[in-house]
Amino acid sequence: MWGRRYDLDWLRVFAFGVLIFYHVGMFYVTWDWIVKSRYSAPFLEPVMGLTNPWRLALLFFISGAAVRFAIDKTTLGIFLPERFTRLLVPLAFGMAVICVPQAYAELRYLGEIEPGFFAFYRDYLGYGDFSIVAPPWYHLWYVAYILVYTLIAVACLPLLRPAATAFGGSFVAWLARGRAWRLLFVPALPFAAYAVTLDPYFPTTLALWGDWANIAQTLTFFLIGFAAAKSEDFWNAVDRTLPASIFLSLVLGGLLLTALLNQFAVGSDLQLLNAVLLLREFYAWSIIVMLLGLGRRFANCASPTLTHLNSAIFPYYILHQTIIVLVGYWFTVNEASVAIEATTMVGATVIGCILGYEVLRRVPALRPLFGLPKRRRRAEA
Template structure:
């Protein structure tokens, strides 16, 4: 993001640019993960299915939840692609792949062995399993044959990390085969005219509609092709955005139409959720239109939020580095903590505002505690998504 072309374009767009690290994207990533925790707490009380549910659900939550659903994960993959480009600039391709694999797969392994067994035990208990946690952890958890529909491995929320690693491997293959300049030219092509506003939407909608009535939506690395058709292109866009001199000014040019499209598609997505609740589903044509609207909203929300992050948030703060480091360990830990808190406190029948505050505050606080404690334990750091501690430089002792 250095160079005369980028600087001049940014000045023409009246955008203040920080050469080097994009602090605004750091804040956007922090905010996206914070929204994810808030969303998961909301799922306890919303009328939609989730793991642990409140005895009373609240239809009023449909509106804010439906407004978040189309773009919250799309944004995370786009921001992850941007971060991947910046990390790739630091060294060679194989070093990037090795470092990213360690950073992503070690937490997955830690979750599979330590965090997910109690999480899935709670899920199984709610479905009638009567064994102890130790019995489940030491025996039934490892069964490939599904118990109550769940077999090993069940990724739970760590699916995001597994998908991100797979996209990283695919990205390395693309870079090795085509080279970064060719990928960058393809991405920069979007900056001309109004292509950035409509071409990605057309691609995403075409891919989604080609698959949605033919391939079932089934979470899993080798089965979730409708999700890959959305998230992988957004990850790739984030990657080319991270090295482009022309895409960011184009993002700023289109923030107003992006905001209008986001509002219109968001209203439509909310209306669909309100009109078709429970077992009621729209017909194929309306369902296809709903998916198209969601994808359009996801794309323009990415443009709008990147614009906001660059224009208003692109500055450092004493807390930024700590929060940016903390979000991944917090993500790894939060799901189990939320499930355990909900499972143990919902039977108390607390007033909804009190229960919501308890779950949100407890999940955030305990997850933050995992980070604050884990970062001080050198051997634990890589397992919760932190970089290994840096070795102190050797000190030469002068001899007479």
């Protein structure tokens, strides 16, 4: 009944792609980041701000659905060691190797350490006294969170399965029976509640423990994906709601863009600021429903390109930020025009990810370090 969900594969590739180019943009906007360009491009901030509410939320939703499909397809004795290895090994390797150049570049940029990578690496592994937590996981926080959420799902499986059945049954049937507003507004209510009750008191730290507002948001998206994965009513409702979700996404996106373009005025009015924060949550859910609907309608098909990207996108994700930070740091100490700098940043990120993947996928010892399964022998394949 449930075959390969190519639409979710395409959306996963799309969301990771948005994330990679978002991090290129972080080098230029005025927001705090690891290293910063000599040039600023505040005009990017409203565009990037429109992706903030949904890009990671979509990834957590898809990850929850993927865990549901994988658990139901095999036994826990096979699923848990395989998934644990596919996530923990890249996380550990990333913190010990991939993220080290980022930490070195950041601390050199801040002026906290002297030149000398290998001397720094000894301190890095020995938990030297730095202004950053060492060893940091930087962009790999997503892997750490997904690993923990997967373990939670497995531990709570006796409760999650009936809960998912109930969610995918009577509750989603109630959502599906109503007009579009039910699907587009009701599931967003918990996120609106988090924005009011948790966000003001628990700023995002990406440190897992203590990151309660972010955990509530991402874990809820993960669990909704887990519960909705095999609900015919949910996916039929997504299909029927597509025109309304497109309309609502455009309207709420327009309002949010207006707020982003007038952020100082919004920030000076507490009531208006709270209204915008609530609007973000409904915008995030409406655009996720829209993307799910567009994926089902236009991208639920296999292709050689998808097969390649589906395998490559996780290694791309692991590699991309280190490439961006290293190239960015070089430009902080070697002046160049903004056109040369920006072109090099984008080109180096894309080419570095592509070449890096093409090399590591051919080296059996490197494949597990980047979340790739061991290569089967040709006869087995």
